[in-house]
Amino acid sequence: MKLLLLLFAGLKFGKLFTTGGTMLVSVVAYAWIFGWWYAVGFVGLLFIHEMGHYAAARQRGLDVGAPTFIPFLGAWITMKDMPADVETEAHVAIAGPFLGSIAAFGVYFWALQTDSRLLLAISYSGFFLNLFNLLPVSPLDGGRITAIISPRVWLLGAPLMVALLFYRPSPALFIVALLAAPQVWKAWNYDPNAEENRAYYDVPNKVRVEYGLIYLGLTAVLAIMTYHVHEMLTSGRPF
Known part of the structure; x- marks a missing residue:
């Protein structure tokens, strides 16, 4: 829980809005097929996966976008700064x-x-x-x-x-x-x-x-x- 709070603290309001909005759309899409609780769990695991990338990129000083979700395609973070090596x-x-x-x-x-x-x-x-x-x-x-x-x-x-x-x-x-x-x-x-x-x-x-x-x-x-x-x-x- 502390880790998730720290990760959220690194996100600005606009990023949270983008992430939360696309997460909600994904949950609704998956819920139509698999049910609400499975959809929430699956999207939650996707979010944690992407926040691993986000936290590691921020640790290395890279400017990255918040996770964005697209139903049935997954999620990703946008690398605004590319890795130097x-x-x-x-x-x-x-x-x-x-x-x-x-x-x-x-x-x-x-x-x-x-x-x-x-x-x-x-x-x-x-x-x-x-x-x-x-x-x-x-x-x-x-x-x-x-x-x-x-x-x-x-x-x-x-x-x-x-x-x-x-x-x-x-x-x-x-x-x-x-x-x-x-x-x-x-x-x-x-x-x-x-x-x-x-x-x-x-x-x-x-x-x-x-x-x-x-x-x-x-x-x-x-x-x-x-x-x-x-x-x-x-x-x-x-x-």
Whole structure:
């Protein structure tokens, strides 16, 4: 609660109005399909994810806009100041899935304590949302994190994106794939010896390893929890 109050304190009234208004529109849209309480929980987890990005960007002195929501497409923050180097970009990117995962775990344990399948379903959406965002292709968070290793990692993420698009086709996934296409082309043409690339991507190998381990660890935990909670929801067995 204290963390949320601190995050809200960093938002000006106009930003709060924009965020609150678009959150409300999203809640209403999701409620038509999934019901009010699920919609509130899902949008709440989206908000916490985005505030992770917001807080990390502000910590690094970047000017960023408040979270904006669009139903069935998700949410994002606008970067008014671009990161000066790839480590800053990775730092801001990983903060969203990290804080979002903590929130999903909170809802999961709450579900176990109350035997609530609704809360369990909300926690599943949180685990899956953050796992999806860790796909190693830009503009998703995973692409911005793995860029610290090399933008060429996006060439591995592209087939995963296409596979997911075929497995779970949706307009939102299609839009993300379209946004990722120019980044994949950029990775294909990446020249590590170009002066601008050396300036932006030059970080110590220790830092690359640290972010790589955090990324793999968080991805593994989210993959396990997504599968675990999905099995709990589909088995029909009591908790």
